[in-house]
Amino acid sequence: MTTTPPRELPEFDVDSTIYKHLADSQMNVELDTGDMILNIGPQHPATHGTLRLVVRLDGERVIAADPIIGYMHRGYEKLTEFRTYPQITTLINRIDWLSSFANEVPFIAGAELLMGIEAPPRALWIRTALTELSRIATFLLFLGEMGLQVGAITPAFYGFRDREYVLNLIEASTGGRFHPNFNRIGGIKDDLPWGWIADTRECMAKVLESCDTFEDLVVGNPIFEQRTRSIGIIPAELGAGYGVSGSNLRASGVDWDLRRDGNPHLPYDQLDWKVWTHPDGDSFARYWVRLQETRESARMVLQLIDGLPSGPIMAKVPRIIKVPAGEVWVNTENPLGEMGYYIVSKGATGPFRVKIRSASFSNVSILPWLLRGVYVPDVITILASLYFILGDIDR
């Protein structure tokens, strides 16, 4: 079902004075064009947090949209200049809080590169397993709540219920469900508890079952297909130009996954897995790709725990960590997309400058282009399918 604009849409020309006014104005500002300005957010069930979307509507059609972010801005890049490396590990957990283990990995890998330390293989494999578990946890939430945004209440409960099993695993090994703070420069903090591997096997079987349920309940639903097919198509080249990454770009047909195509910080090359893409680029494709990736991650975790090498979990690291001078760029495939850290070090116990490249920032920057000419319900569908986390956008 294509959406053709009823009238010639003006080129998206952001008049800075009008939008400056909009950015700080009250809710009921009316321009003199007869269209309606609607504020979606910052408190709204559909915006995954405090995102404010100012849309100009003609009836139910969006003419222009302007996302206003910064309600969760915590100033991480400034804070990192005042913290030592282990302290920063605690901070960056909270960037993408749904898959917080995965946020730590690029930073720790960067620090290890600068120090010339290699984490032992067992630590790397456990890191990979926990990263994939975080990916499964956050994708299960996505699979559930995208149904919720589109109107089906029930999948959300299944998503949360199955996510609990995975969070139990993460808690058993790291001590924290949401903010594990488990990585250390040189390895990880603790070894796996007794019985964790058997529990993980059971849990992955449940996850695979649950993905089948989602496929039946949501993907196979004709109303869901009607609501998501051809909605919010991101062309591959434009997406890459905007910096859209992760499942969003793979759903537009781009075969690019940093676990395979990036620098090898984690032992993904020793596993047998595949990268899923979908040619359409619409919201349905983004849902479908994430569903397949959840299954793939579950299979990867099973391979990881089968092949877990034995050995130490921490390399020998000085007590007070001083990272030698240098610069490094490390990026990994986080559940939300490409996350990277550009660390500039001057030899002190803390970094000089850390640039945090977060995936949702770029994913959301495409919204002004993407939302032109769509209906209001489709705005919600598109927001849900892009799957951003406010902490990731605002840092």
Add this chain to the structure above:
Amino acid sequence: MFNVLALDIGWVTTLGIKTLIVLALVPLGALILGYTFLLKMMSHMQSRLGPMDPGGFHGWYQLVGDGIKFLQKEDIMPEQADRRVFALAPAVVVLSTFLVFVVIPAGPRIVVADLDVGVFYALAVSSLSVIGVLMAGWASANKYAVLGALRAAAQLIAYELPLVLAVVGVVIQTETMNLQGIVAFQHGGEIFGFGGLGFPLIVTQFVGFALFMVAAQAELTQPPFDMPVAESELVAGYMVEYTGFRFLFFFIGEFGTAFAFAGLAATLFLGGWAVPFVDPADNRLLWDIVGPLVLFGKVMFVAFLMFWARFTYPRLREDQLQALAWKWLIPIALINILATGVLKVAF
């Protein structure tokens, strides 16, 4: 209705008692439906338990407690709201619910008003709620409410037609619009000569039944047709500014109307208060008690179907919803009427 007790009560008192019964029945019906399906069935389908504490046994008291809570809340009205319209809107919505209950028969002699144009009357008054919805949305002085109200008005008007046309098939077949007459027709009829089961009209009017269910779902603004109250977009749409007992009215209106439509569906398609084997003329007093219970059972079955669809499907977008009504349901309903008419004359 009161001749059974051999009492000679004046018509004023009769009217008063009937009014009180309907006034009590609507919230009670809403409560029962809400508890059984919204709280318990939905929870079990979503692999959770639902309320367990209030009242001790599986939380049966939950909605009663919710009602009391709503009653004692502060009455907040937005500053720029149109005060009188804002206050009247929930009353108009609930009014239509009460009026539908008036014609549904619950036993051979238990019906508030046995109108000869029962079907016509029921469908006519059920569409009064559209006015209430528009009043609510407009008077709230809130853009989300206006969006929701306009969506609701368009949707409710669009789905009136399939609702009415689905019932026309029933009327053609039974040759009467009187609901007691329709029940009698289904009770006394035969399916291909087999008299044991009576002749519930769902057997020939299955298309009509399906259409009626879909249209009723849309009339109640329940998913998959709940664009007007799309929770994740409009945060309750036209009801967003309503709190306390005014919101309670909307809630009772929604579930009461669900009960009423289920009652209509049970009467028109499933045989109403009658059970096939037994002739009610034998023991009228017994049927005055068993009839309502039978009707209640059928209502619960129909409501189960409605709520099951509610929890399973995502919502249709407004234009898809309209397309479904105008391009699919109405033509199918018209074909159904044509076929019914032809077959009625032929057989």
Add this chain to the structure above:
Amino acid sequence: MSPDAPDVVEEQPPALTEQAEEILSRLRTALGDGIVDDGGAYGGLILRVRRDAWLPAAEAGKGAGECDYLSFISAIDWMPAPALADEGSGDTSNPVQPRETTYGVTGSEGRFQVFAHLESTQRQRWGVTLKVDVDENDPRLPSWVGVYPGADWHERETWEMYGVVFDGHPSLRHLYLPHEFEGNPLRKDYPLLAREVKPWPGLVDVEPMLGDAADAAADADEASAE
């Protein structure tokens, strides 16, 4: 860098990978003397270009360099960080940065440097970090919005945090901060207001965990040995 001697510190950055060499040669051909300096950082390529070559560098990156993906644009302020703690005070909870100004891998002319990272979605491990010096007194640069549409938000953030103005940007306005915010927070001379309000408590007395007792004893031995 073998696991037996893990605390060997790298003296120089490792050599460039094949892909990085390839990109370097392509960009050299495209930009000529626009490139001031080039360096490697753990396999990745860093190029410092002249100010008038900043926009051509983007076009070259997208064209000859085949990098269709913009990762980020941001800036670095090379001014030394404010002093937080003294070296040797034993307070390990505040990082002590060197007081003299040093520049990173490819150096810098002045205080501010804008840097961006490009990648390719069609190839493996194919990316380049571009850097350009920005004049402290007149921080202007051409905007990349025409080449990479995603530069829109990144340049807004850089302007907001560092004060670098991008010519040709459709609307340079605040991204994270409120409309009337004054100052550029990520500059080194902009204080961390949380520390102004309440000073950092430093090393706080905490209950040592079980393993820490042995480590604390080892530390005490180290300290007494020095």
